[in-house]
Amino acid sequence: MGFEMCGIDFSNVAIERAKALVSKDNLSIEFLIADFTQEIILHLSEFNFAFDYGLLHHIFPKYREVYARNVAKLLNINAYYLSIAFSEDDDYFGGKGKYRKTPTGSVLYFSNTNEIKELFSPLFHIRDLKNITIPGKNGNHRAYYALMQKR
Numbered sequence: 849m850g851f852e853m854c855g856i857d858f859s860n861v862a863i864e865r866a867k868a869l870v871s872k873d874n875l876s877i878e879f880l881i882a883d884f885t886q887e888i889i890l891h892l893s894e895f896n897f898a899f900d901y902g903l904l905h906h907i908f909p910k911y912r913e914v915y916a917r918n919v920a921k922l923l924n925i926n927a928y929y930l931s932i933a934f935s936e937d938d939d940y941f942g943g944k945g946k947y948r949k950t951p952t953g954s955v956l957y958f959s960n961t962n963e964i965k966e967l968f969s970p971l972f973h974i975r976d977l978k979n980i981t982i983p984g985k986n987g988n989h990r991a992y993y994a995l996m997q998k999r
Contacts, residue, residue, distance in 0.1 A: 853876075854892065863879045863880075895923055897923075897927060897929070898923055898928075900933070901932050904959065924998070925999075926997055931964070932991055936958040964977060968996055975996060978992070
């Protein structure tokens with residue numbers, strides 16, 4: 849459809865898997881390795897849209913402000929950012945508490961919409977913020993959907 853795309857992850861393994869997937873579809877996507885929980889300097893053109901599906905619940909609160917600033921750095925003024933991640937209303941992975949352990953042993957942080965507003969409002973106009981249901985491998989999850997526009 850003519851979009852220029854870039855995938856960013858801190859994991860070499862994830863980047864290699866993504867490259868293998870897109871090569872099957874003959875897509876042209878630039879992939880970069882970067883840790884968004886640290887201040888980043890990437891020499892990229894700014895983007896008009898960023899999409900985070902299921903990343904923010906892997907980032908603990910002490911790193912979230914840096915993450916938000918990094919996302920904003922890569923976006924043009926008035927560009928959009930969409931984040932979808934587990935909500936504290938989700939009853940999966942033990943069902944209660946902000947920090948929850950998954951069956952694979954990773955620990956996730958479950959947010960609420962007030963936390964999302966507080967984190968992103970300094971950098972973004974929040975255009976839509978709501979709780980949604982998303983399908984999972986072993987059942988549905990409660991998540992938040994946050995569509996934001998860079999200030």
